[in-house]
Amino acid sequence: MTSPVLGSQDTCSKCGASLSATLRHCPTCQTDAGAPNVRHCRTEGNLKALKARFDDAQSRASAKGCLKEFGDLEATIKNKSSVVVSMTAGMAKNLFENPNVLYTNYEQLVGANARKPAGPDNDRHRCAVGGLLFGSYANLIRYGALSLTKEGLPTYGDVHCRLRSVTIDKRTSFLETNSYRFVSDHKIVAGVKLPAGYMACWEYRYHLVLAKLADSLLVEQTESDWQEILIQSDGKDRKNDSFVEAHIYEGFDRNAIESLVTATGKKLSKSEKLDLDLAMNEFKRLGGKTK
Ligand SMILES: [Zn+2]
DSSP, rough: BBOOTTOOOOOOOTTEEEEEOOOOOOOOTBBBBBOOOHHHHHSSHHHHHHHHHHHHHHHHHHHHHHHHHHHHHHHHHHHEEEEEEEEEEHHHHHHHHHHTTTOOOOHHHHTSSSSOOOOHHHHHHHHHHHHHHHGGGGGGEEEEEEESSSSSGGGGGSEEOOOOOOOOHTTTTEESOHHHHHHHHTOTTOOOOOTTSSSGGGHHHHHHHHHGGGGOOTTTTTTTHHHHSBBOOOOOOOGGGOOOOOEEEEEEOOGEEEEEOOOOOOOOHHHHHHHHHHHHHHHHHHOOOOO
């Protein structure tokens, strides 16, 4: 069963007008219908398919004697997971130096001429993948990784920023893997609907994680084992990363960040070190935790 995304319609709960699934506000009465990426995850087709994958994962875990671990991981994801956005030291410095700065994504930075595009093939690829998943609001999506700790993906930057759940839970959805791999594995091209059951809103993120990781469960695993299988990265090549990708609708400022830690094993230039120190000092001054 596939779930429609692009070009489909919702109905405004206030005035009854039809509302594109890619719009946040009703064009007729301007009622906030909620972030479109989250609304997509809440469609009946997606919820049903995701629950079926979760139930199936539970049966497989049970068959191999890991039902306790399955339940423990479920509770851990519900209670301890949030989103970590990993960014360059320069971006962290900008965020912490100025309370008015919002974290921006690649498309916005390129659009505003604030950074050079990646190589032409890379640039086309990034924009195409965003368009296939989100359509016209792709440039409003910020990317992160679901994590049980303060650590995220070292391949995306030198600084890991864990976000306060309360600042993102209503506008964040999750994809089972990174969007490049997802689009390629599921052979999603223009005109093909997205497969249902691979995306989740905040409260069902545990469905997605268990569907993905049930086969990696082993008896007596602990939380640190689960973090290791939840986020896998060699720190060098994004192609080798494995994680649950978070999609945050629109940006956030420094107040959304609950912890700031540096990625391990990185060689920073002098100016990157300076940027990092500035960000860390400002974060500490504001009362944040860097350890
Ligand atoms: Zn309306």
